[in-house]
Amino acid sequence: MKTQRDKIQAFSPDSDIAVLKISGLRTCLKTRKGRLYPVDGVDLEVPRGQIVGLVGESGCGKSMMANSIMGLLPQGGMIEEGSVTFCGQDFLRYSPEQRRQLYGDRITLIFQEPMSSLNPVIRVGKQVTEVLMLHKQMSREEAKHQVIEMFRSVGIPEPERRFSCYPHELSGGLRQRIMISAAMICQPDLLIADEPTTALDVTIEAQILQLMRKLQQEAGTSVLLITHDLGVVAEVCDLVYVMYAGKIVEAADVYELFRNPTHPYTRGLLGSLPNRNIGKRLQSIPGTVPMLAEMPQGCRFAPRCPHAAQACIEQVPAMTEVSQGHLVRCPLIPKEV
Amino acid sequence: MNRTVKNESYFMSVWNEFRKNRAAVMGMSILFAIIVVAIFADFLAPYDPIEQVYADALQGPSTAHWFGTDEFGRDIFSRVLYGARVSLLVGVVSVAIACVIGSLLGASAGYFGGGYDAVVMRCMDVLLAIPSLLLNLSIVSALGKSVFNMMLAVGVSNIPRYCRIMRASVLQIKNAEYVDAARITGASHMLIIIRHIIPNCLAPIIVQATLSVGSAIIACAGLSFLGVGVPAPTPEWGAMLSNGKDFLRHNAYITIFPGLAIMLTVLSLNLMGDGLRDAFDPKLRR
Numbered sequence: 001m002k003t004q005r006d007k008i009q010a011f012s013p014d015s016d017i018a019v020l021k022i023s024g025l026r027t028c029l030k031t032r033k034g035r036l037y038p039v040d041g042v043d044l045e046v047p048r049g050q051i052v053g054l055v056g057e058s059g060c061g062k063s064m065m066a067n068s069i070m071g072l073l074p075q076g077g078m079i080e081e082g083s084v085t086f087c088g089q090d091f092l093r094y095s096p097e098q099r100r101q102l103y104g105d106r107i108t109l110i111f112q113e114p115m116s117s118l119n120p121v122i123r124v125g126k127q128v129t130e131v132l133m134l135h136k137q138m139s140r141e142e143a144k145h146q147v148i149e150m151f152r153s154v155g156i157p158e159p160e161r162r163f164s165c166y167p168h169e170l171s172g173g174l175r176q177r178i179m180i181s182a183a184m185i186c187q188p189d190l191l192i193a194d195e196p197t198t199a200l201d202v203t204i205e206a207q208i209l210q211l212m213r214k215l216q217q218e219a220g221t222s223v224l225l226i227t228h229d230l231g232v233v234a235e236v237c238d239l240v241y242v243m244y245a246g247k248i249v250e251a252a253d254v255y256e257l258f259r260n261p262t263h264p265y266t267r268g269l270l271g272s273l274p275n276r277n278i279g280k281r282l283q284s285i286p287g288t289v290p291m292l293a294e295m296p297q298g299c300r301f302a303p304r305c306p307h308a309a310q311a312c313i314e315q316v317p318a319m320t321e322v323s324q325g326h327l328v329r330c331p332l333i334p335k336e337v
Numbered sequence: 338m339n340r341t342v343k344n345e346s347y348f349m350s351v352w353n354e355f356r357k358n359r360a361a362v363m364g365m366s367i368l369f370a371i372i373v374v375a376i377f378a379d380f381l382a383p384y385d386p387i388e389q390v391y392a393d394a395l396q397g398p399s400t401a402h403w404f405g406t407d408e409f410g411r412d413i414f415s416r417v418l419y420g421a422r423v424s425l426l427v428g429v430v431s432v433a434i435a436c437v438i439g440s441l442l443g444a445s446a447g448y449f450g451g452g453y454d455a456v457v458m459r460c461m462d463v464l465l466a467i468p469s470l471l472l473n474l475s476i477v478s479a480l481g482k483s484v485f486n487m488m489l490a491v492g493v494s495n496i497p498r499y500c501r502i503m504r505a506s507v508l509q510i511k512n513a514e515y516v517d518a519a520r521i522t523g524a525s526h527m528l529i530i531i532r533h534i535i536p537n538c539l540a541p542i543i544v545q546a547t548l549s550v551g552s553a554i555i556a557c558a559g560l561s562f563l564g565v566g567v568p569a570p571t572p573e574w575g576a577m578l579s580n581g582k583d584f585l586r587h588n589a590y591i592t593i594f595p596g597l598a599i600m601l602t603v604l605s606l607n608l609m610g611d612g613l614r615d616a617f618d619p620k621l622r623r
Contacts, residue, residue, distance in 0.1 A: 070521050104522030116514040121536045130532075131522040182522065 017088040019190050019222040020046040020069075025082035027061075027068045029292075036292040038064040040246035041082070043319075044224075046190065051216060051223040053237035053254070055230060055269065059289045061246040062226045066192050070109050071099060087189060105135035108183040112195040114175035118167035124175075125151075125163030128182045135186050150181040154211055173204040180211065187219040194226045209236050230273055234258060242266050245289055245300040248319070252326040262328045264305045299331055307332060351540075354616035361612020367605035375421035384412035386419040387570045395588050404594040407580060413591060416572040417598050423573040424602065427488050428554040434492030435553075436546050439499025440535065446500070447507030448530050458504070461497040469494040473556065477565045487566050491556045495549060502545055506538035513537075540617035547610035551603035558599055574599050 027039035038061040046052045056062050067073050069084060069091075084091040086107065091099070111117040119127060125147055132143045144163070151159035154177045167175060176196065183191055193212065197205040213236050216223050225237060233240055233254065240257045242250040242265065250263040261267045268285035287304040290296060296303055302312040309332060317331040355361055374381060384402075390410035398405045404413035446457040464472070476490035510516065511534060519533045558575025560566035562582075567573040574595040581591030 072517055072521065100523045100525065102523070103520070104524075109518075109521045111514055111518060113514055117518040119515040119519070119533050119537070122532075130524075134523055134528075179518075182518075 018045045018047050018085075019087055020044070020224065021083075021085040022065075022069075023083050023085075025065065025068065025084065026080045027064055027073065028078055028080040029074070030076040030078075033293045037080075037295075038246055038292055039068060042243070042246070042248055044241055044248065044251075046222045046224050047239070048189075048222055049216075049220050050238040051213070051225055051236050053233040053240040054224060054226045054243055055228065055233055055240060056243035057228060057289050060243050062228075062243055063194055065243075066109065066194050066224070066226055069192065070103065070107070071096070101135075104131050105186045106188050107190045107192070108186070108188045110176075110179050110183050110191065110193045110196045112198050114172055114179050114199060117179055118175055120167055122166075123164050124167055124170065124178045125165075128178065128185055131182050132185050147181070147185065150185050151178075154178075154181045154184075154215070155207070156181075172200055173208070176200060176204075176208055177211070180208070180215070184215050184219060184221070188221055190224065191216070191221050192224045192226070195228070196225075197232060198227075198229075205232070206235075212236065230269055242269070245295065246292075247300060247329065248327075249301065249329045250327065251319075256323070256326050260323075260326070262322055262326070262333060263301075263330050264307055265301050268304075299329075351613075351616045355612050358612040358615060360608045361615075364605040364608025364612065367601060368609060371421055371602055371605065372425065374418055375425050378415075378418045378422060382412075382415035382418045384415040386411060386415045386572045395584070397588070398590055405588070405590045407577075407591050408584065413577070413594050416577060417574070417594055419572040420574045420577060420595060420598065421602075423484065423567055423571060424554050424557070424575070424599070427484065427491070427557040427567075427573075428550040428602075431488040431491035431553045431557065432495065432546050432550050434489060435495035435549075436499050436542065438492070439496040440503045440542055442496070443500035443503030444507050444530055444535055444538070447504040448511055448526070448534065454504075457500070461500050464494065465497045467494075469556065470559065473560055474563070474565060477560065482565055482568065484567055484571075487557055487560055490560070491553050494556075495553065498545065498549070499542060502541050503535075503538060506541060507534055510534050510537050544610055544614040544617060547606055547613055551606040551610075554599060554602060 022042055022044040025039055025042045025044075026037060029036045029038060040061075042061075042065060044052075044054070044065075054062050054065070064073075064077075068077075068079050073079075079092060086102070094102075118124060125144065128147045128150070129140070129143045132138070132146060133140070136143075138146075148159045148163055151162060156162050156174060156177050162170065162174070162178075167178075170178070176199075180196075191212075196212070197208050200208060209232060212223065212225075215221070225232070227233060237254050239253050240251070241248050242257075242263065244265050250257070250261070250266045252260075257266065258270070261270050265285070268283070271283040272285065274282060285304055290300065290303065296313075297316075298314055299305070299308075299312040299317050302308040305312065311331045315331055317329045319327045319329050320333050322328055322333060388411065390406075393402070393406050393410040394408055395410075396402055396406045402412050402414065404417060406412055407416075442457055442461075446454040472494045473487075473490040476493060477486050480486040480489070516529060516533055519529050524532070554574075557566055558573075558578060561573050561575030562579035564579065567576050569576075577595035578592050578599075581588070581595075584591050
């Protein structure tokens with residue numbers, strides 16, 4: 001076990017190797033309706049030290065993908081094919097015990113709901129201290145000291161006193177700061193943030209994003225930020241993946257994506273942002289994400305796409321490169337949409 | 338500095354709620370008094386509880402013997418005071434046995450689920466299917482007659498209750514986000530169950546425990562009454578009831594006083610248990 005961990009550690013300073021590399025990930029849910037695939041062939045790469053956004057509507061498989069990596073799939077869920085490489089090591093080959101060693105230390109996750117992700121009967125300081133003591137050899141006193149320092153750096157006022165508060169005594173923003181300090185206390189290589197600001201109001205959201213950016217730069221952590229909010233993506237991300245119905249439909253760096261959105265779905269998402277259409281009615285994408293059991297043949301976005309042609313219904317589109325590092329999955333590309 | 342945030346723990350708020358309930362506080366006071374009596378029986382009892390004075394046999398209540406004497410001339414008041422020791426001990430220990438074993442079985446069954454859950458719960462069904470008196474009698478007669486075996490028997494027959502309560506709470510709690518959050522910090526199953534799940538499921542268990550100390554005392558009294566409980570000269574409320582049954586017509590006080598003692602203890606525990614249940618339930622809070 002020890003040697004396995006050392007091996008990963010030896011790999012990690014190498015900046016050429018992506019911290020997280022997912023290829024062809026297919027997650028299967030066994031239900032009464034048969035096998036469903038909420039994540040269906042996802043390729044994704046999180047380079048070292050960058051913030052990667054994963055954008056999509058509710059129900060398009062974003063969280064399911066995070067849960068596949070973190071081993072939090074519901075009963076009947078399993079990874080059917082594909083590979084997940086963490087710092088150059090095949091993550092899926094690890095035993096549950098080996099993965100457990102990585103969780104909380106090298107890979108961490110922040111949930112959407114800061115209200116319910118803290119244990120209501122344990123003091124918050126203690127909850128963070130326990131994470132630290134689980135992975136690092138140190139005395140309780142040292143750990144407490146370090147946690148208070150962490151609380152201070154995430155902007156919790158009066159950290160000594162908050163240390164012995166129960167979760168119900170803190171506001172949503174403070175609780176999310178506590179969650180962030182628990183996730184960052186071991187200085188992980190990869191932080192997966194699953195809609196970390198959705199439950200917070202807008203002013204707190206901006207502060208939390210700024211904080212994540214700051215901590216990420218200090219610790220050199222790579223972040224996979226899962227969100228449905230393109231505003232958040234524009235604010236903090238370096239690279240963006242757009243996900244629709246279990247597949248990545250567009251991938252580009254953030255400037256390229258906002259300057260030159262190519263997939264009709266991405267355009268639809270950008271069109272539905274309020275500030276771009278002053279004086280005009282807000283556009284929306286008609287319809288909803290298709291049910292998992294009723295995935296359309298061919299391009300999955302075709303039923304909602306304003307440009308859908310015969311080719312879209314017939315063939316399953318592959319990713320095509322429209323410019324350096326800008327990939328799109330649309331049958332009508334490179335033809336003009 | 339902002340001082341509005343109070344560091345009031347969950348259990349402090351439950352205690353504040355509990356204090357408002359007068360009946361529950363009364364129950365707790367009575368129980369406290371009984372515990373004090375049990376501890377200081379040596380100083381409070383006017384007579385030796387097992388000393389037999391045949392000259393004083395079967396006397397009614399008087400100033401010399403407040404609760405009268407039994408057929409061997411033993412002072413019933415002293416025996417009731419000493420009896421509190423055995424009865425409370427028996428009640429608390431048997432509930433503790435049931436509570437610890439039942440909770441651990443129930444928590445693990447609820448957490449792991451699947452085949453393990455099915456096996457554990459079917460075993461509990463088997464235990465439930467046997468009438469508890471019959472089960473107690475067979476356990477005590479198989480293991481031999483002693484106070485500890487009696488406590489064990491009463492404890493074992495109560496395991497299914499705790500197991501089922503705990504399993505039900507765990508099923509509810511185990512899908513909470515903070516349990517997932519603990520899992521992704523790399524906590525082991527054992528740590529998750531003991532540190533994160535069980536403390537959140539304690540409320541119904543605490544209530545059940547206080548409520549069933551009373552019934553455990555009665556179950557032990559029943560066993561003593563049937564003659565498989567506490568061995569003869571030791572003062573125990575159930576055994577005293579059993580001894581007095583032959584004298585019910587003319588010397589009813591021999592059974593009345595230990596009976597009252599059992600009633601008072603069970604009443605105080607039930608009042609306290611009710612109060613705790615209300616205090617733990619936020620929906621009933623005013």
